Each structure stands twice: as structure tokens, then as C-alpha cells.
Amino acid sequence: MWDSLLCLFPSLLLFLVAVLLHWSPVRVLLERSLRWATWILWRAACWVLELPTPMRGERNDGLSDADNAQPRLVCKPTALAHHLLLHCHTLRRPLLAAWPQGDPHLQTLSSLLWPVEDTAGGKVHFTRDHLLLSDGGIVALDWAVGLKEEPLLGAKCEQHPGACRGVGCRSSPPILLFIPNCLGVVTPHLQRLCSLALHQGFYPVVFHRRGQGSCPLTTPRFQEFGDPQDLVQAVAYLRSRHPNTTLLAVSEGSGSGLLLSYLGECGSSSYLTAAACISPVLHGQLWFEMQLPSLYHWGALFYRKLQISRSLRGVEERMFCGTTKSATGEDRGPAEAAQDWEAYWERNEPLRDADEVAVPVLCLSSADDPLVPPASSLPTSLFRNSPYFLLALTTSGGHCGFAQAGKSTTSWSHEAVLEYFRVVSDFLKREERRKRSRAQGQEVGRQAQGSRPGNVAARERRRKAVLAVRRERHLTHQPAQSELTEDLFNWNRSYTR
Numbered sequence: 001m002w003d004s005l006l007c008l009f010p011s012l013l014l015f016l017v018a019v020l021l022h023w024s025p026v027r028v029l030l031e032r033s034l035r036w037a038t039w040i041l042w043r044a045a046c047w048v049l050e051l052p053t054p055m056r057g058e059r060n061d062g063l064s065d066a067d068n069a070q071p072r073l074v075c076k077p078t079a080l081a082h083h084l085l086l087h088c089h090t091l092r093r094p095l096l097a098a099w100p101q102g103d104p105h106l107q108t109l110s111s112l113l114w115p116v117e118d119t120a121g122g123k124v125h126f127t128r129d130h131l132l133l134s135d136g137g138i139v140a141l142d143w144a145v146g147l148k149e150e151p152l153l154g155a156k157c158e159q160h161p162g163a164c165r166g167v168g169c170r171s172s173p174p175i176l177l178f179i180p181n182c183l184g185v186v187t188p189h190l191q192r193l194c195s196l197a198l199h200q201g202f203y204p205v206v207f208h209r210r211g212q213g214s215c216p217l218t219t220p221r222f223q224e225f226g227d228p229q230d231l232v233q234a235v236a237y238l239r240s241r242h243p244n245t246t247l248l249a250v251s252e253g254s255g256s257g258l259l260l261s262y263l264g265e266c267g268s269s270s271y272l273t274a275a276a277c278i279s280p281v282l283h284g285q286l287w288f289e290m291q292l293p294s295l296y297h298w299g300a301l302f303y304r305k306l307q308i309s310r311s312l313r314g315v316e317e318r319m320f321c322g323t324t325k326s327a328t329g330e331d332r333g334p335a336e337a338a339q340d341w342e343a344y345w346e347r348n349e350p351l352r353d354a355d356e357v358a359v360p361v362l363c364l365s366s367a368d369d370p371l372v373p374p375a376s377s378l379p380t381s382l383f384r385n386s387p388y389f390l391l392a393l394t395t396s397g398g399h400c401g402f403a404q405a406g407k408s409t410t411s412w413s414h415e416a417v418l419e420y421f422r423v424v425s426d427f428l429k430r431e432e433r434r435k436r437s438r439a440q441g442q443e444v445g446r447q448a449q450g451s452r453p454g455n456v457a458a459r460e461r462r463r464k465a466v467l468a469v470r471r472e473r474h475l476t477h478q479p480a481q482s483e484l485t486e487d488l489f490n491w492n493r494s495y496t497r
Helices: 002-021 024-048 079-087 104-113 188-199 229-241 253-269 284-289 294-303 312-320 334-346 380-385 412-450 453-476 481-492
Strands: 072-074 124-132 138-147 175-179 203-208 247-252 274-278 361-366 389-394 407-411
Touching: 072 380, 079 412, 104 188, 124 188, 124 229, 138 188, 138 229, 175 188, 175 229, 175 253, 188 203, 188 247, 188 407, 188 412, 203 229, 229 247, 229 253, 247 253, 253 274, 253 361, 274 412, 284 334, 361 412, 380 389, 407 412
Parallel strands: 175 203, 175 247, 247 274, 274 361, 361 389
Antiparallel strands: 072 389, 124 138, 138 203
16 A cells, blocks of 8 residues: 555655646745746856846836836936927837846847847848048948848849939938947847848948958058047948938947047037937946956957957057157156046047037936946936937846847837937927928018018118129039038027927
8 A cells, every 4th residue: 555655656746736836826936936046046156257246126026126117317308308208108118128038247148149030030131331531541331231031122132222322212211320339349239220220111331440340451540439530431421422311320339439429529510310329338438447347358358359458448558549668768657658548538538529419319328237337427417408418227228238028139229219210300300390481481571571662672682692692602513611501500409499
């Protein structure tokens, strides 16, 4: 008898476990126990890898605070900000994933290293254009011409979308310029954003600095962290080739240093309609001087040629802050090297000309980003006082992660940025129509007032002045630069009231 019971004991035990698992309180308790055990193991792994230990705000229901938390929107109350809050639904209500999918380190590593899934349409075909710069340097523009599983049709087979100007082509869709991080790596995160933008009707083009992204280095110099001269020429090339197309730009990670420097240097003469920065680096010097976790530090140094120096700051100093020898051949002291380092950042800080930015800029940041300085260092006063800067700060998301609950291939930042571009474009078009109708009403009023006998002489003088200006333009074949600048300035700043 006992032998029979011993033989049936495993089966009875399995049956009892199956019955208990069907009981809801036991199942919930078991799931929470497994989550806590996994959480403890992950904390131990982070301690071994010298990674910052993530905080897990556990609720009573066992879910993370990131599930239902809304981002903290920091901006100046303007007409554009109000319009975004009303119409940009993705920006107001993110559904960020909970732990473990929402862990900042897992999100960061997956966005930087996880391969793009073929089944998700993530693989993108690129066609490269090389642009010769004024100093003989070369930068590259990679046009996204289609997805891997889709055949290239029509004009896309013969020429990339950016050159599609023949008869039969659709009205030009907006061109979305991508700026990778300062290492020049096109990450899987950026590829997925290119794929989604292509699906939604944008024409993505990736900008590669000189010497990066297999772009040949033909000059004895690289591009400094915040030197926008190459980007200025690239954007001017895009505008000259596509004068009637809306130009947008988005940067990833440290690529924000280049994009923000461009917007600050060009000011109201920028050809961009709107811009966005995902996990931006807003303080370049602070970012280079901060101590990165060892895992990320050595990974970044691998791309920065490990044999050059022992730190990211050292690489930047060796490349752009002069040599280690003085003019007399003696070793330079620490004071001289520090002066060069400070002078370097005086001309390369991303926000050095933030007051000159004249296009709306959306920054998406996460409070648990392990690759940038803490959220307390964000220049919130800039976002509260400038009508052009908007900040969406989430509690979780990692670096360029922002994984969504139930969506393994689409990032919340991707959907938020693309919807932001559509909403801003619609708002600016509406403002332009309103400005045009107001100008027409004023013109009608002036005509009604000018029809009086006393204003005939004044109207004749205005007509002669206009004819003189037109005759001068016809002779020089050049538009009046001051008037063009004033029109562009007024159009860009029409939404700041």
C-alpha cells in the first residue's frame, strides 16, 4: 500500500500544484515572488557590472509607476504649446513598459545593440549621396528608399526619394533629417525610427559627419562636437534641391550637440521647420567630464579608438584641443591644457546660442537615463522662458529606449516625435493662412482708404517706389535679402504670442 502511495505521490503533487495555480490568490502571489526574485538577481548583476542600481517604484498592484505616469511637460505657455497639448495625444499619454522590459539598462542596451527585426519591417534600403564641402571635406547623406521586404517601385528604382522631381511624382513629402550620435553609429533605435517615418510618409535621410559612417576623410580634421558648419552646408544643399519641401530634423543622443548648435548659429535663417532631440546631451562639457558606468565607457571607447587615450574626454582633447607640446617643444602643463579644454567648450556647447533658436524644438528625456547627467542638471529655466524649447521628461525610458507596454518593436519616442512634427506643421500652416488673410484684409482697407481723392498722390508715389524696386531686382537677378529675411523671421515667430 505504501509502495503504491509513493508511486502516486509525484502525480498527486503535480495535480495539487495545478489546482493551486488555478486559484487566483496563489497565482498572483507566485508571480510577485518570481518578480521579486528576478529583481534581486538583477540588482546583484548591476552591482557586479558596476551599473547604477535602478529604482523600482513598486505599487500595491505590482506594477511600476511608469505604466500610467504622464511625462512632465516643461515649456513656456504659448499658442504652440497649447496646440500641442490639445492635439499631440501620444505626447500627453505614454504607455511606457514596466520592469523588467522598462529597466533603463535593458532599454539602453536594446536600443543600441539589439538587431532590427526583419518581420517588423525594420530593415531599410539606403542610397548614399556624397557632398563635397567648401574646404574639400566630404559628408554623406543616406536616403531611405524603401524597406527590405518591399520592392522599390516607380521613380524610387531609378533615383532616391530626395531626387524624385520628375513628372508623375506625388507632391513632395516632408524630408526628415536624422543626426546620429557623436560616434557616428546608426543604432537599431535610429533604424526603427527611419522605418516608421518611411511608413508614415516622410522621406528620411541620415547625415554622416566627415570620417564617420564609412564616409571618406579627405581633410586632416574631424568635425568638432558642436561645430555646425558641415551641417549648414548639407541643409543648404537639401533646400536648394527641394525648395518647396518641408525640412525637419531629429537627433539621437549626443547628436543633439550638433543639431542644437546648428539651430543656435543659424537662428531665424534656418531652413528647418521643426526639430526634435531624443535623449539629448544639453551640456556637452558636463557630459564628457561625468563618469560613465564601466560597461558604457569601454563600449564608447571601442568606437573612439581605444589606443588613442584612456577616457572620452582625453580623446576629445587630443583631437581638438591642440597637442601635448607647447610652441617651444616643452610639455604643456595642466593649466594650459585646462585652458584649451575650456576654450573648446566655449565654441562647442550645444546651448551656447540658445537665445537665437527660432524654430520649435522638442526634447524627450528620461529621469533614469544612465548615459547623460542626472535630470537635476537639465536647464529647466530655458524651457520655461523660451517659446521655442519644449521638454517632455518621463520617469523611465533609459537612453533612447522608451519601450511601450505590449509593443516590442515601436518606441514611444518614435510615435511622439512623428506626431509632434505633424501637429507643428499643421499649426504653422494654419498660422500662415491666418497671417495671409489678415494681410489681405489690411490691403483691402488700404485700397478703400486710397480711393479717396486726397490719397491719389500718395498712392502714385507708392506705385513708383514699387516699380523701382522691381526694376532693380530684375537687373540684379537677386531678391532683396533683407525682405526675405524679414518674411522668414516673421513667419517663424508668428506662433510665439
